[in-house]
Amino acid sequence: xxxxxxxxxxxxxxxxxxxxxxxxxxxxxxxxxxxxxxxxxxxxxxxxxxxxxxxxxxxxxxxxxxxxxxxxxxxxxxxxxxxxxxxxxxxxxxxxxxxxxxxxxxxxxxxxxxxxxxxxxxxxxxxxxxxxxxxxxxxxxxxxxxxxxxxxxxxxxxxxxxxxxxxxxxxxxxxxxxxxxxxxxxxxxxxxxxxxxxxxxxxxxxxxxxxxxxxxxxxxxxxxxxxxxxxxxxxxxxxxxxxxxxxxxxxxxxxxxxxxxxxxxxxxxxxxxxxxxxxxxxxxxxxxxxxxxxxxxxxxxxxxxxxxxxxxxxxxxxxxxxxxxxxxxxxxxxxxxxxxxxxxxxxxxxxxxxxxxxxxx
Numbered sequence: 538x539x540x541x542x543x544x545x546x547x548x549x550x551x552x553x554x555x556x557x558x559x560x561x562x563x564x565x566x567x568x569x570x571x572x573x574x575x576x577x578x579x580x581x582x583x584x585x586x587x588x589x590x591x592x593x594x595x596x597x598x599x600x601x602x603x604x605x606x607x608x609x610x611x612x613x614x615x616x617x618x619x620x621x622x623x624x625x626x627x628x629x630x631x632x633x634x635x636x637x638x639x640x641x642x643x644x645x646x647x648x649x650x651x652x653x654x655x656x657x658x659x660x661x662x663x664x665x666x667x668x669x670x671x672x673x674x675x676x677x678x679x680x681x682x683x684x685x686x687x688x689x690x691x692x693x694x695x696x697x698x699x700x701x702x703x704x705x706x707x708x709x710x711x712x713x714x715x716x717x718x719x720x721x722x723x724x725x726x727x728x729x730x731x732x733x734x735x736x737x738x739x740x741x742x743x744x745x746x747x748x749x750x751x752x753x754x755x756x757x758x759x760x761x762x763x764x765x766x767x768x769x770x771x772x773x774x775x776x777x778x779x780x781x782x783x784x785x786x787x788x789x790x791x792x793x794x795x796x797x798x799x800x801x802x803x804x805x806x807x808x809x810x811x812x813x814x815x816x817x818x819x820x821x822x823x824x825x826x827x828x829x830x831x832x833x834x835x836x837x838x839x840x841x842x843x844x845x846x847x848x849x850x851x852x853x854x855x856x857x858x859x860x861x862x863x864x865x866x867x868x869x870x871x872x873x874x875x876x877x878x879x880x881x882x883x884x885x886x887x888x889x890x891x892x893x894x895x896x897x898x
Contacts, residue, residue, distance in 0.1 A: 550734070551673075551869040552844030557880075559849045564886035566879055573598065576605045587875055622664050624857065642892040644852075646863040646885060649838025650675055661866045662841065668857045671843040673868040677835030678734035679877075682747070684723040686825040688795045692719035695785050700753035701728050702821075703735040705743045711735045713872075714753055724824065727873050734839050734870065737829045750820045751792075752782050760820075764812040767805070777804040782819075792822070837877045841868040851891030852884055859895065861888040 551557075570580055570588060578601045579591045590597040606613050621632045622643060631638040647661025659675075666672050684690065699717035702709050711732060718726035732747060739745035752760075763781075772780065778789040793800050796818055804812070832838070842862055846855050854860040864881040871877045 550871065551839065551841075552867070556844045556847075556849045557869060560852070560883050560887055561879070563850075564883040568886075569879060569882045572882075573601070576601045585874075619660070619664075621667070624668075624859075627859065629859065642859050642861065642895055644861040644863055644885075644888050644892055645842075645866055646881075646888070647866055649841055649865040650832045651677060651835040651838045651865070653832060657838075657865075665842050665862070665866065668854070668860060670846055670854065670856060673840040673843050675838050675840035676734070676737045677829055677832045678737065678839040678870050679730040679836035679873055680733045680737065680832075681720060681725040681830045681834055682723045682729050682733055682736065682824070682826045683828045683830060684825045685827050686795075688791045689719055689824065690721055690723065692787060692791055693721040695719045695788055696726060697751065697785060697788065698753060699728050700750040701732045701824075702748050702750070703732050704746045704748070705735075705739055707744070717749070722830065723826065730836065731872050733829050736826055738839070745826075747824050747826045749822045749824055751784065751788075751822060752816075752819050755782070760816045761813075764809045764816065771803055772805075773800060774798060774802045774804055775800050778819075792819075795822075836873070837870045838865055839868075839870045841866050844868055850887070851895075852888035853891055853895075861892050863888040 573590075574580060578598055580588045581591045582588055603613070617633050617635060619631050619633050623630050623632075627641060629640045629643045631640060631643070645661045645665060647664075648655075648657035649662070650659045651657055662672050662675070696716055696718045698715070700712060700714040701717070703711040713728045713731035715727035715731070717724065717728045723729075736745050736747060775786065775789040775793055778784045778792065779786050784792075790800070792798075798815075804815075807815070829835075844867060847853070847862055847867065848855060852861045852863055854862070863885040865877070867884065869880055869884075871880060
């Protein structure tokens with residue numbers, strides 16, 4: 538296994554891991570970067586470890602792809618919605634409002650249900666189901682969280698590093714760490730988006746909940762030492778939270794209000810037990826999450842065409858010869874950070890190569 542494919546597996550979710558591994562190995566991130574550089578997209582490595590076009594604009598990628606399509610003499614039909622696909626013998630017939638098109642190979646790369654204004658309306662999933670494919674139930678992933686807690690919503694625009702924990706039936710099942718953003722509706726940022734898929738799929742009777750550790754950089758040992766520490770400082774609690782942990786002053790105010798604490802209390806005059814209680818609240822604060830925003834703001838769709846019905850070497854259907862799949866339509870989704878893009882590129886490369894080889898000379 539290549540190191541690149543191996544490091545992707547822990548952050549890719551959905552169908553069988555061996556399937557995902559084979560597809561990612563067939564068209565690795567290095568090959569994707571070489572491809573984009575080859576069609577004129579200059580890339581730059583950001584401090585986050587991610588590569589972006591030097592223009593920092595997705596339009597640059599789109600324009601380069603269209604230029605390459607034109608260079609290769611490929612006919613590109615835009616504004617043409619395919620309403621249904623059927624197969625007659627070895628030929629696929631694609632129905633649109635403008636007429637019917639015939640094809641010997643079809644690649645369904647229609648996305649899922651996320652960001653419907655881009656055209657991802659789930660039509661591809663309906664086509665797959667009509668051909669007899671199993672569609673694993675879909676739900677929004679990488680999507681902002683909602684809350685009814687007015688104290689948290691009042692912090693809209695405040696960001697801080699946070700570690701989130703997801704609980705189902707009282708048991709911790711997942712965690713996510715990173716930048717965290719308070720919004721007028723609830724929570725966003727990488728940490729919230731990464732953990733959202735777990736809350737989105739949970740049922741109410743499972744009592745799903747998410748708590749936040751607002752001081753993830755502090756170990757239990759360091760906090761225990763701070764609980765025992767003696768000091769003559771007369772800093773109020775809100776100033777202590779800002780100075781000791783680097784928490785925004787507005788957050789400190791909201792946190793104190795939420796937990797019915799006295800903002801003028803002096804931290805070092807608290808008993809060790811009260812200090813430990815304060816640290817516990819900072820490390821396990823309930824967020825009161827009530828749901829997710831939905832597909833309109835989701836960056837990816839979880840669920841989709843069952844990988845068990847697809848051949849990983851060609852992305853071809855095991856049910857309908859000549860029908861291939863690529864990207865988000867499949868039951869694969871990944872964490873934030875470009876992993877879903879790479880899955881789209883890898884699965885697209887495998888499907889495209891196999892479809893081209895399957896065409897008559």
